[in-house]
Amino acid sequence: MKTPESSRTHVIFAGRRNAGKSSLFNAFVGSKIAIVSDRPGTTTDPVYKSMELLPIGPVTLIDTAGLDDEDQIGKLRVSKTLSTLYKADIVCIVIEANGDWSDYEEKLIVDLENREVPFLIVLSKSDLGINESLIKFIQSKNYPYKVVCVDDEQSIDDLRKTVGSVAQKPYEPPLIEDLVDGGDFVVLVVPIDLEAPKGRLITPQVEAIRECLDAEAIPIVTKERELRWTLDGLKSKPKLVVTDSQAVMKVMADVPADIPLTTFSILEARHKGDIAELVNGLRIIRHLEDGDNVLISEACSHRTLADDIARVKIPRWLENFTGKHLNFEVHSGREYPENLQKYKLILHCGGCVITRRMMIERIRQAKTLGIPIVNYGVIISYLHGAIPRVLEPFPEAKMAWDDVNAQRV
Numbered sequence: 001m002k003t004p005e006s007s008r009t010h011v012i013f014a015g016r017r018n019a020g021k022s023s024l025f026n027a028f029v030g031s032k033i034a035i036v037s038d039r040p041g042t043t044t045d046p047v048y049k050s051m052e053l054l055p056i057g058p059v060t061l062i063d064t065a066g067l068d069d070e071d072q073i074g075k076l077r078v079s080k081t082l083s084t085l086y087k088a089d090i091v092c093i094v095i096e097a098n099g100d101w102s103d104y105e106e107k108l109i110v111d112l113e114n115r116e117v118p119f120l121i122v123l124s125k126s127d128l129g130i131n132e133s134l135i136k137f138i139q140s141k142n143y144p145y146k147v148v149c150v151d152d153e154q155s156i157d158d159l160r161k162t163v164g165s166v167a168q169k170p171y172e173p174p175l176i177e178d179l180v181d182g183g184d185f186v187v188l189v190v191p192i193d194l195e196a197p198k199g200r201l202i203t204p205q206v207e208a209i210r211e212c213l214d215a216e217a218i219p220i221v222t223k224e225r226e227l228r229w230t231l232d233g234l235k236s237k238p239k240l241v242v243t244d245s246q247a248v249m250k251v252m253a254d255v256p257a258d259i260p261l262t263t264f265s266i267l268e269a270r271h272k273g274d275i276a277e278l279v280n281g282l283r284i285i286r287h288l289e290d291g292d293n294v295l296i297s298e299a300c301s302h303r304t305l306a307d308d309i310a311r312v313k314i315p316r317w318l319e320n321f322t323g324k325h326l327n328f329e330v331h332s333g334r335e336y337p338e339n340l341q342k343y344k345l346i347l348h349c350g351g352c353v354i355t356r357r358m359m360i361e362r363i364r365q366a367k368t369l370g371i372p373i374v375n376y377g378v379i380i381s382y383l384h385g386a387i388p389r390v391l392e393p394f395p396e397a398k399m400a401w402d403d404v405n406a407q408r409v
Contacts, residue, residue, distance in 0.1 A: 003058035004203065006272075006353050008050065009167050010060050010087045013122075015094035016104055017066030020124035020150070024094055025049075025063040027150040028160065045077075046084045056164050062087070067104045083335040085111075086361045087354075090167035091119040092159075097147055098129035101137055109143070115361065118166050121145035122159065127152075172356045175271045176208045176242070179393055182216035184239035187231065189224050189251050191244050203352040204264040208242060228254045240393065242267065245380040246309065252386050262390045265377020268350035270394055272359040273375065279391065279400040281372035282382050283407060284345050285318075290325050292344040294318070297362070298332040300353040314347060314376065317383045334358070336365060346373040 013021045013028075029049050047063040064084055065077035085091065091112055093105055105121075112119050121138055123130070127149045138145050146162050148155040180186050190205050201209075205221075212219035217239070222230040224247040231238070237259055243251040245263045255261050269275040288294075296310045307313060315328045331337045334354065346366050351359040366373040374382075381390045388405075391397040 003050075004353070005060060006203070006351075006355050008058045008060045008355075009053075009056045009089045010062065010355065010357075011053075011090050011092065011163055011167060012062045012064060012085060012088040013092045013094055014064050014067065014081065014085060014108065016068040016102065019066070019094045019096055019099070021066075021094045022047075022063055023150045024092075024122065024124050024148065024156075025061060027156045029061060045080065053160060053164050056167055059167075067108065068102075085117075087334070087358050088112075088117050089355070089357060090163060091117060092122045092163065093119055094122045094124050095134070096128075097123035097126040097134070098131050099134065100131065101134060115364075117357075119144075120162060120166050123147045125149065126155070172272075173270050175204065175211050175267050176240070177211040177215045180212060180215050180217040180239050184215075184217040185234055185236065186212050186217050186219050187227070187234075187238045187241045188212075188219055188221045189227055189241065189243035189247060190221050191224050191247050202264075204268050204350065208264065208267065224250050224254075227251060231255070231259075245377045246313070248381055248386045248390065249384045252389065257389075260393050262393050263377045263381060263386075265350045265375060266381065266390055266394075266397075268352055269375050269378060270397070272351040272354070272356050273348075274360065274363050275394055275397045276400040277363055277367065278348075278374050278378050279387075279397050280404060281345070281374035282378065282387075282401075283404045284372040285322065285379075285382070288322050288324050288326060288344060291327060292324070293327045293329065293342050295337070295340070295343040295346045296328055296330045297336065297346055298330065298349045299334060299351050299358075300332065300349070309376065310347075310349070314379065318379070321383045336362065340365065340371065341369055343371055346371055347379055348373055348375045350375055350377060 013025050015021050025047065029051060049061045051059060051061065053059045062084060064081040067078055067081060069077050093108060095105065109119065121143050123134070123145060126147045130147065144166060146159050148159050150156065176186070188205065188208055190201060209219050209221070220230060220238070224243070231254070239260070241251065241255050241259055241261045243261070243263055245265045248263055252261060266275070269278045296314065298310055310330055315326070319326055348362065363373055381387050388398060388401050391401055
């Protein structure tokens with residue numbers, strides 16, 4: 001089965017126009033994917049290619065537009081490049097070997113270091129000459145670097161090995177594996193999700209089943225209507241029950257209080273993001289006012305249903321809970337909309353189709369601007385009275401909730 005994009009390491013080629021990014025990208029892949037031309041600014045939108053790279057495994061390579069494209073259209077390309085960089089697990093900063101250091105490289109490295117993203121300086125076109133002063137400067141900064149020529153397969157293979165050794169994905173907590181032990185029963189409540197492709201489960205459900213099997217636990221999958229019968233049929237209590245957020249009220253009523261309970265989306269909040277910060281975002285709910293702007297941010301695009309969770313259900317539940325008339329805006333895609341400052345609250349999806357680094361970056365952007373952020377599972381459980389019960393398996397989330405709750409008293 002093809003490795004999903006959210007599980008791949010992202011390697012991005014960035015730099016000024018005509019630095020040789022696209023030629024290097026093609027050589028790295030071993031195929032002519034990106035358009036190459038002597039004309040600066042040939043690459044407009046990012047170019048993606050999936051491949052296997054040892055010892056990492058599945059990776060996504062991304063070629064980007066030049067950082068120094070400064071006309072009106074060029075600035076849009078640069079903006080797209082900068083937003084793409086938020087996906088990076090490693091950035092190859094491409095500079096002509098006989099060229100000079102510039103403010104573009106300096107600013108890029110400052111940004112990457114602030115976000116703790118690994119990078120590698122790649123000195124391209126070495127067959128046209130090498131600026132020894134440039135190399136000495138890079139060495140004085142202790143920046144990792146490689147000198148390459150696209151026509152020299154040995155230098156490209158060395159680059160692949162170096163990228164493989166430097167690239168590192170951020171620590172990613174398990175979805176469920178650390179919550180169960182071998183022999184434990186785990187009940188997964190899986191309503192038939194109309195937004196999932198026909199005949200398939202959604203990503204967190206599949207991952208939960210696999211992690212239970214990896215932990216040698218025993219996953220039992222049932223629908224919410226058969227949950228009580230399922231629990232009655234077990235000879236021993238399950239170690240954990242996990243439900244879809246939208247069924248949490250019924251499931252909470254059917255699961256005895258001494259059996260731990262949580263939701264797939266809250267598992268995702270810890271697995272992909274910062275669960276404590278997402279719980280912390282709940283502090284704004286009781287302070288919302290009429291006319292406040294609320295951003296509903298979806299990382300993926302899917303067909304919209306009549307009773308869509310983002311466009312219908314969550315807005316209805318939140319307005320009923322607060323008694324306020326709020327201005328909801330739904331935005332789908334891998335980047336936030338412009339003018340993020342206008343929103344009083346961000347409601348984010350579980351982020352199952354993006355990497356942990358991307359989700360953490362989106363949380364960081366919100367936190368930097370002082371905008372509370374929660375994910376669907378956290379807000380749904382809160383609005384339906386399932387918090388703090390669904391947070392009990394996660395001490396850091398429970399502590400965040402206790403802080404939020406203390407401020408209400």
